Amino acid sequence: MMRRVTPALLVLLVSVGAAIAERGSAADRPNVLMIAVDDLRPDLGCFGSPVAKTPNIDRLAARGVAFTRAYCQQAVCSPSRTSLMTGRRPDATQVWDLNTHFRVALPDCVTLPEYFKHHGYHAAALGKIYHRKFEDGRSWSEPHWYPSGLTVDTDPADWRERKVSRFGPGVSDYDGSVMQPEAGKGPATMVSDKDDDELPDGYTAAEAERRIAAFAGDATPFFLAVGFSKPHLPFVAPKAYWDLHDPDAIPKPRIDHLPAGAPEFAGHVNGEIHQYAGIPPGNPLPPEIARTLRHGYHACISYIDAQVGRLLDALDRHGLAENTVIVLWGDHGWQLGDHGLWHKHTNFELATRSPLIVAAPGIAGAGRTSAATVEFVDVYPTLVDLCGLPPAPDVEGVSLRPLLADPGGTVKPVAISQYPRGKSKGADVPLMGYSLRDDRWRLTVWREDGTARVVATELYDEANDPDETVNVATRPESAAVIDRLSRHLPPPGPAAAPLMQRSRKAEATAR
Ligand SMILES: [Ca+2]
Numbered sequence: 001m002m003r004r005v006t007p008a009l010l011v012l013l014v015s016v017g018a019a020i021a022e023r024g025s026a027a028d029r030p031n032v033l034m035i036a037v038d039d040l041r042p043d044l045g046c047f048g049s050p051v052a053k054t055p056n057i058d059r060l061a062a063r064g065v066a067f068t069r070a071y072c073q074q075a076v077c078s079p080s081r082t083s084l085m086t087g088r089r090p091d092a093t094q095v096w097d098l099n100t101h102f103r104v105a106l107p108d109c110v111t112l113p114e115y116f117k118h119h120g121y122h123a124a125a126l127g128k129i130y131h132r133k134f135e136d137g138r139s140w141s142e143p144h145w146y147p148s149g150l151t152v153d154t155d156p157a158d159w160r161e162r163k164v165s166r167f168g169p170g171v172s173d174y175d176g177s178v179m180q181p182e183a184g185k186g187p188a189t190m191v192s193d194k195d196d197d198e199l200p201d202g203y204t205a206a207e208a209e210r211r212i213a214a215f216a217g218d219a220t221p222f223f224l225a226v227g228f229s230k231p232h233l234p235f236v237a238p239k240a241y242w243d244l245h246d247p248d249a250i251p252k253p254r255i256d257h258l259p260a261g262a263p264e265f266a267g268h269v270n271g272e273i274h275q276y277a278g279i280p281p282g283n284p285l286p287p288e289i290a291r292t293l294r295h296g297y298h299a300c301i302s303y304i305d306a307q308v309g310r311l312l313d314a315l316d317r318h319g320l321a322e323n324t325v326i327v328l329w330g331d332h333g334w335q336l337g338d339h340g341l342w343h344k345h346t347n348f349e350l351a352t353r354s355p356l357i358v359a360a361p362g363i364a365g366a367g368r369t370s371a372a373t374v375e376f377v378d379v380y381p382t383l384v385d386l387c388g389l390p391p392a393p394d395v396e397g398v399s400l401r402p403l404l405a406d407p408g409g410t411v412k413p414v415a416i417s418q419y420p421r422g423k424s425k426g427a428d429v430p431l432m433g434y435s436l437r438d439d440r441w442r443l444t445v446w447r448e449d450g451t452a453r454v455v456a457t458e459l460y461d462e463a464n465d466p467d468e469t470v471n472v473a474t475r476p477e478s479a480a481v482i483d484r485l486s487r488h489l490p491p492p493g494p495a496a497a498p499l500m501q502r503s504r505k506a507e508a509t510a511r
Helices: 007-015 055-063 077-086 112-118 200-215 287-317 376-386 401-405 476-486 496-510
Strands: 031-037 064-067 122-127 189-192 222-228 235-238 324-330 356-359 368-370 415-421 431-437 441-448 454-461
Touching: 031 287, 055 064, 055 287, 055 324, 055 356, 064 401, 077 112, 077 376, 112 122, 112 222, 112 376, 122 200, 189 287, 200 222, 200 287, 222 287, 235 287, 287 324, 324 376, 356 376, 376 401, 415 496, 441 476, 454 476
Parallel strands: 031 222, 031 324, 064 368, 122 222, 189 235
Antiparallel strands: 064 356, 324 356, 415 431, 431 441, 441 454
């Protein structure tokens, strides 16, 4: 790898002062370890969970700042990950579904790792970073590695999903899913008799340990992205992690139905979880199954926590801890039966809120939490800022660096999430719901897709009704709040429904 100072970088070094100039060339910049955790809501000790067993993520939080009000831009894998990795919102990426690559709308977009690559970093990806089938070879310095042994280079057509896994019969090579050949998805939970490394996320951690050891001897800074596929369904974890948890100690949802006054299309029918064997049709799920699901979700978080610990240990072992920026995020939250809903796919607080932890050498706020309202589009400019690279163009987020020094500060008035809904009960046209969260309120405005016409409005007082039990939008005293927050609503985006329909057709044709 070259260690060169480009003209643009020289300008930057002169212009932004001695602190950054002292870092000099790429070889002197900090490394980046980015840890992505699939479907992780903040059920972590460092986020205040009384039952979580997450000593390693807590250890990471002690080195950095844990953002307790961090929101994804759309509560489902590919739209959220695409937004974070491009620093652009779903209306810009035009990725609102699981069928579209961002290079369709943004062919020349420079992604977060690609930007680091252009500035002298070696960028590598292990495990799930982008949603599967939407790999982006341009992002990385080498092919994207998966625990299956599969690697994916620039051409998405190279992607092949193998049903027979290196992890043995019954476990998908991709994400640890339990596959039943010819019969669709297997059970939603499994107490596995395998050890950590015999399941994909443990194997990914082992590969990350090998990579970190190799990087330690190289002067080129690295951007290593490590994606863990749990606690995404199915909840498969080694038995030891199930044994850490008493399922009866895990709190049950405090509301098991939609908020009073919410439109029915604010929720869904739990379609994802009903794909798994053993989940009976209809809602609500039987209490015993719900209890096992809660148990499995927490077991999977503890399993991932152990893998995060291995990464932190590897950095320590190789003397890299003091020169590596670490960021950990979940791609969106999860409703564990709350509102009668399982999984994500909504604009509610529990689906849009996910952990974000940023640790960097020498930050004044280390070990504190920040309740500032922040968004996942902020990850890109934050990492760029922390590593002393010139600001990236066309990125919609802001750097959170000021909050690492002063976690009590603020950087933006609201976080914006969104979710599309097709024609559904109570809506005779496709909708896009925009949800605005400030430090007290959540306002969700459902518009006719691609227009400014408002079909429904929800308002939740998160300070006095954190479980979102009642929509107060129609109360007279809410009018001023709605008016104030509505000023932050984005202009009507492109009509999503026709583009999503087109991508579904393309997907079907490709099959
Ligand atoms: Ca996800």
